[in-house]
Structure formats: C-alpha cells, structure tokens
Amino acid sequence: MIIAVDAMGGDHAPEVVVHGALLALKEIDCHIVLVGDNAAVNPYLEDEICMERLTVYHCSETVDMGESPVKGYREKKDSSIRVAFELLKTGRADAVVSAGNSGATIIAGIMASGKLKGVERPALAGILPGEKGDVIVVDVGGNVDCRPHHLYQFGIMAEAFAVSCFGMKRPKIALLNIGEEPGKGNDLVKAAYDLFAKGPFDFYGNIEGRDILSGKVQIIVCDGFVGNVVLKISEGVAESITSRLIRGLDKRSGVFNDESFIRDFKENLDYAKYGGAPVLGINGVCIVCHGHSSEKAIKNAIRMAYSYVHNNTGEKLLNSLEGLRSM
Amino acid sequence: MIIAVDAMGGDHAPEVVVHGALLALKEIDCHIVLVGDNAAVNPYLEDEICMERLTVYHCSETVDMGESPVKGYREKKDSSIRVAFELLKTGRADAVVSAGNSGATIIAGIMASGKLKGVERPALAGILPGEKGDVIVVDVGGNVDCRPHHLYQFGIMAEAFAVSCFGMKRPKIALLNIGEEPGKGNDLVKAAYDLFAKGPFDFYGNIEGRDILSGKVQIIVCDGFVGNVVLKISEGVAESITSRLIRGLDKRSGVFNDESFIRDFKENLDYAKYGGAPVLGINGVCIVCHGHSSEKAIKNAIRMAYSYVHNNTGEKLLNSLEGLRSM
Numbered sequence: 135m136i137i138a139v140d141a142m143g144g145d146h147a148p149e150v151v152v153h154g155a156l157l158a159l160k161e162i163d164c165h166i167v168l169v170g171d172n173a174a175v176n177p178y179l180e181d182e183i184c185m186e187r188l189t190v191y192h193c194s195e196t197v198d199m200g201e202s203p204v205k206g207y208r209e210k211k212d213s214s215i216r217v218a219f220e221l222l223k224t225g226r227a228d229a230v231v232s233a234g235n236s237g238a239t240i241i242a243g244i245m246a247s248g249k250l251k252g253v254e255r256p257a258l259a260g261i262l263p264g265e266k267g268d269v270i271v272v273d274v275g276g277n278v279d280c281r282p283h284h285l286y287q288f289g290i291m292a293e294a295f296a297v298s299c300f301g302m303k304r305p306k307i308a309l310l311n312i313g314e315e316p317g318k319g320n321d322l323v324k325a326a327y328d329l330f331a332k333g334p335f336d337f338y339g340n341i342e343g344r345d346i347l348s349g350k351v352q353i354i355v356c357d358g359f360v361g362n363v364v365l366k367i368s369e370g371v372a373e374s375i376t377s378r379l380i381r382g383l384d385k386r387s388g389v390f391n392d393e394s395f396i397r398d399f400k401e402n403l404d405y406a407k408y409g410g411a412p413v414l415g416i417n418g419v420c421i422v423c424h425g426h427s428s429e430k431a432i433k434n435a436i437r438m439a440y441s442y443v444h445n446n447t448g449e450k451l452l453n454s455l456e457g458l459r460s461m
Numbered sequence: 462m463i464i465a466v467d468a469m470g471g472d473h474a475p476e477v478v479v480h481g482a483l484l485a486l487k488e489i490d491c492h493i494v495l496v497g498d499n500a501a502v503n504p505y506l507e508d509e510i511c512m513e514r515l516t517v518y519h520c521s522e523t524v525d526m527g528e529s530p531v532k533g534y535r536e537k538k539d540s541s542i543r544v545a546f547e548l549l550k551t552g553r554a555d556a557v558v559s560a561g562n563s564g565a566t567i568i569a570g571i572m573a574s575g576k577l578k579g580v581e582r583p584a585l586a587g588i589l590p591g592e593k594g595d596v597i598v599v600d601v602g603g604n605v606d607c608r609p610h611h612l613y614q615f616g617i618m619a620e621a622f623a624v625s626c627f628g629m630k631r632p633k634i635a636l637l638n639i640g641e642e643p644g645k646g647n648d649l650v651k652a653a654y655d656l657f658a659k660g661p662f663d664f665y666g667n668i669e670g671r672d673i674l675s676g677k678v679q680i681i682v683c684d685g686f687v688g689n690v691v692l693k694i695s696e697g698v699a700e701s702i703t704s705r706l707i708r709g710l711d712k713r714s715g716v717f718n719d720e721s722f723i724r725d726f727k728e729n730l731d732y733a734k735y736g737g738a739p740v741l742g743i744n745g746v747c748i749v750c751h752g753h754s755s756e757k758a759i760k761n762a763i764r765m766a767y768s769y770v771h772n773n774t775g776e777k778l779l780n781s782l783e784g785l786r787s788m
Contacts, residue, residue, distance in 0.1 A: 359650075
C-alpha cells in the first residue's frame with residue numbers, strides 16, 4: 135500500500151509531517167510518498183532507517199492556510215496537495231494524508247477523484263474520545279450550509295465507515311440537537327429527524343451537547359458548521375482543563391508527583407489518537423489532519439488511511455449508498 | 462428588592478429550589494417569593510431562619526419540561542412560571558428566577574413583560590468559566606433560526622450586560638465561526654461579520670471553538686442553536702473530564718488523596734458558578750437556570766438576578782439599543 139503524504143501542509147510542515155511519516159513507517163506496513171519541495175523535505179531525512187519504504191516526490195508549490203481552496207487548487211497546479219491527489223488518481227498512491235488547508239484538501243479530493251456515485255456532499259468525519267469508546271461526528275467542517283437530505287447521507291456514510299473501520303456492529307446514531315424531544319431544534323434538524331426516523335439506522339433520536347462523550351450513541355450527525363464548532367470546542371475545553379490540572383499539580387508537587395498518572399490522563403483524552411478526519415464520499419481515500427498536528431497525530435492519520443484502504447471502506451460506503459438510491 | 466423564584470421549575474423541584482432560595486437569603490439582601498404549590502413547598506421550610514424575608518405565593522399548576530412553551534403559558538393560567546411573571550408585571554417582584562422549562566420561561570417573559578423597545582428577539586446569555594475570567598456566550602438557546610441583524614442585536618445587548626453586571630470596561634467581542642479569517646463560515650455568520658465590523662464594538666472578528674475559554678475575547682455571539690450546543694458541550698466535556706480525573710485519582714488513592722485539590726479544581730471549572738443565563742431584551746429581569754440546577758446554582762442565579770436589578774442593567778440595555786435605533 136502506498137500512502138501519499140502532503141509534506142508541505144500544516145503549521146509545522148515539513149518538519150513535523152516528515153517526522154510523523156517516519157514514525158508511521160516504523161509501525162505500519164506501507165510505503166510513503168512525501169509530496170513536497172525536495173530542498174525543504176530532505177534535511178529531515180538524514181540518517182533515517184526505513185528509507186527503502188519512503189520516496190520524496192518533488193513539487194514546487196503549496197496552498198497556504200488562508201488561501202481560497204478552489205483558487206488554490208486551480209492556480210497552483212504544482213501544489214503539494216494537488217500533486218498528491220494526482221498520484222491517487224493515477225494509481226500511484228492508495229490514499230492521501232494532509233494537514234494543510236482542509237478546504238483545499240477536500241476540494242482537491244473532489245476535483246481530482248470525483249464523488250462516490252450518489253453522494254451530493256462529501257463530509258468530514260471527526261472522531262472524539264468518548265467515555266465508552268470512540269464517537270464519530272459527521273460533518274465536522276466540509277459543509278456549512280446543509281439541507282436535511284445531506285445530513286441523511288452523512289448518516290449513511292458514517293455508519294458504513296464506523297462498521298468498516300471501527301468494527302462497530304450496529305452503531306447507535308443520533309442528530310445533534312438542543313433538546314432530546316422530537317420537534318426540538320432548528321428547521322434543518324427538525325426535517326432531518328423525520329428522514330432519520332424512517333432510515334435504516336439504529337436511530338437514537340436527538341442528542342444534546344452534554345451527551346456527546348457519554349457513550350449513549352456512537353455516531354452523531356450535524357451540519358458542518360455546528361460539527362466543526364463541536365470538534366474544536368471539545369478539544370479546546372479538554373486542553374484548557376488538562377492544562378489547568380497540570381498547573382494545579384505543579385503547584386503541589388510535594389503531594390502530586392505521579393507523572394504516569396498525568397500521562398495516562400492525557401492519553402485518555404488525546405484528540406491526536408486518530409490524527410485526522412476521513413473525507414467520506416469522495417472516490418478515493420483522504421485523511422484531513424489539523425493544521426497544528428503533532429508527529430503522533432500525523433502518524434495516526436497515516437494509520438487511519440491504512441485502515442480505510444485495508445478494510446475496503448470506500449466500497450462499503452458505495453454499497454450503503456446503493457441501498458439509499460434504491461429506496 | 463423582591464425576587465420571585467419559580468419553586469416548581471427544575472428536575473429536583475421544589476426541594477432543591479427551596480434550599481437554593483434559603484441559601485440565597487443567608488447571603489443576599491433581598492426578599493424572596495417562592496411561587497408554587499403550598500403543600501409541596503412548605504415541608505422544606507420547617508425550622509428555617511430568614512423566614513421574615515421569605516413568602517410562599519400559592520399557585521396550582523406547573524408547565525412541565527416537555528410541554529409546548531406557548532401552549533403551556535396560554536393554557537395554564539395558574540402555572541408557577543406565569544404567576545411569577547404576573548408578580549413581576551404588577552410590580553410585586555423585581556426579577557424572576559426559574560429552573561423550569563426554559564422555552565416556557567422565555568415565552569412567559571415576553572408575553573407578560575414584553576420586549577425592550579427595538580428588540581426583535583430576546584436572547585439567553587450563558588456564562589462560561591474561561592481561563593482568564595468569565596466568557597459570555599449569546600444566544601444559548603432562545604433563537605434557533607436567526608438572521609444577521611439578530612446576531613448584531615445580541616452583541617449590543619451582551620456588551621451592555623457585560624459592562625453593567627460584570628464591570629467589564631470594553632469587552633472584546635467575537636463571532637463564533639469555523640475559522641478566524643473573514644469570509645469563513647456559513648451564510649449567517651458571513652453576513653453578520655460585515656455588520657459587526659461596522660458596529661460600535663471592540664470587534665475581534667471570528668473566533669474558533671477551540672478558543673472560547675482562552676480569554677481572547679469576553680463575549681461570543683452565535684445563533685441560539687449553535688450557542689446551546691456550545692454551552693452543553695462545554696459542560697459535558699468538563700464533567701466528563703473531571704469525572705475521569707476523579708476515577709483516576711480514586712484508583713491511586715495511595716498517591717493522591719488531597720481532597721482540597723480536587724475541590725479547587727472542580728470549583729475552578731464550576732458551571733454552577735453563575736447558576737443561570739439572563740434573558741436579554743425583555744422588559745424585566747429574568748434568569749433561566751438549568752433543569753438540573755443544584756442548590757448552589759439556584760442561589761447563584763438569584764445572586765445574578767440581584768446584580769442585574771441592582772445595577773439597572775435593563776436600563777443600560779435600553780440605552781445601548783437606543784444607539785442602535787439612531788444609527
């Protein structure tokens with residue numbers, strides 16, 4: 135399996151991305167193509183092992199974080215993200231991983247690979263560390279203004295993804311809302327509720343924000359604006375609380391000095407565990423990472439790309455969507 | 462000052478509400494009218510001090526949590542929330558505090574007291590425990606489908622509230638969005654951005670979910686759907702993390718047994734600190750509490766009602782809105 139990694143994407147690229155890729159090579163049985171500027175990437179590759187499973191594919195441009203995704207894709211024909219998807223399209227890679235401009239990554243994925251048959255809007259699936267296991271939230275940023283049937287498609291795709299990549303048997307699925315009762319919420323969610331209630335899901339109904347990590351459900355569906363806010367707030371609150379905890383413990387180091395406790399505690403809340411969010415619904419495998427991803431997050435995103443390809447997740451999505459079309 | 466407290470509102474009413482009111486009487490120089498069923502309320506008042514500043518105002522009905530707010534208000538003429546607002550309207554109370562059906566409370570406030578001149582949509586202002594002080598988020602549940610100028614009014618009212626009740630000098634205000642750059646977001650937020658940029662604010666621009674507690678801004682504006690999700694997720698994540706911490710510490714009680722640390726840590730994250738969310742924009746003072754409010758949260762909501770009345774916050778909102786009308 136060959137995974138194309140956008141070496142130029144991310145706040146600390148290429149250094150952190152290259153280190154993440156090298157970590158991945160030590161743990162995952164794949165070949166990695168680092169797509170980026172030779173001169174920028176090569177200094178981080180000196181004295182490394184695993185080099186026989188690593189290639190650098192040179193390109194000269196980068197789509198920056200603030201740049202317009204569509205414009206960036208169209209005008210920068212030799213940008214790392216576009217070139218990575220060219221490799222995917224032409225069969226020279228099986229998946230793309232990028233911590234760059236996420237809008238540009240999704241657009242490049244759609245433009246280069248196209249959408250799976252029947253998909254109107256590909257969506258980003260975020261994974262949160264719930265109290266009783268992982269919780270998949272979709273969409274977390276691809277689609278800011280949605281219609282009810284878009285949410286429905288997100289649900290179909292998220293379920294296929296959960297079953298394929300997480301081994302969930304029959305995940306419970308819910309709509310994120312401001313109250314549990316049917317009839318609550320904004321126009322979008324009220325209309326989506328009726329669709330989900332008739333759909334092929336183990337549909338929990340509405341779930342409130344306070345319960346997203348509680349384990350009541352394994353999949354939470356919302357529009358990409360709300361989902362992105364959810365993802366970032368969960369991370370922000372988790373980081374804020376953890377840093378307050380550590381500051382508090384530092385002050386009392388006489389009493390608290392069990393570093394392994396802190397490490398375990400942070401590990402348990404680690405939003406870098408899965409490293410990235412897969413783009414569900416494009417005709418190819420793509421994992422989008424945070425701009426500020428750590429080496430570990432990049433490594434874990436590569437692991438998710440591996441799992442997505444290895445489990446034929448794309449085909450399973452297609453089968454689920456087939457069911458949708460025949461309804 | 463007389464504060465009418467809806468004794469029948471909340472998951473643990475009337476017991477927790479009555480206890481919260483009694484706590485408040487010990488700390489706050491006010492008179493409290495408990496509005497509720499005599500037979501249900503009186504058992505919790507035996508052997509209490511401060512009784513000279515407490516009255517029970519009997520009523521026979523309650524609007525339940527799942528009930529339609531408008532229907533509940535119209536049909537249950539002797540409901541505790543409606544009667545509480547009648548006391549406000551007729552000058553027999555200066556403020557209303559309720560942990561009951563929040564939709565019904567807001568509707569009752571609007572129906573009984575009317576809106577402040579110029580206000581289209583009253584809004585709920587939630588208060589979060591930020592890293593560098595309190596953060597006001599508005600709207601957190603009143604208005605699920607908003608237009609850009611509604612968000613603008615929320616900003617005007619929130620600023621007046623922050624200055625009046627929190628002593629903030631010139632709070633920084635931001636729109637909650639999925640990226641910091643102008644031009645990001647859904648149609649609503651993009652249009653609101655242009656209004657805020659021209660407004661009388663110290664406008665930070667867009668803020669992302671991860672930064673809501675960071676202290677970059679003191680006021681965050683969003684529609685009531687997103688705001689309600691934000692509030693509940695922040696609470697949910699904070700509770701989830703705190704309970705994991707405590708479970709973790711329990712397991713290692715040999716090493717960690719400093720209860721005061723845990724207490725301080727929880728205190729610092731305490732979403733009950735302010736007890737409730739004021740309804741900004743009605744012609745009267747009303748604090749909405751969570752259904753699951755603790756005694757302490759009820760007490761603190763009564764304190765906020767006291768502060769709101771004491772600081773003439775309503776008049777300050779009216780003045781700010783006056784500026785808006787003359788624009």
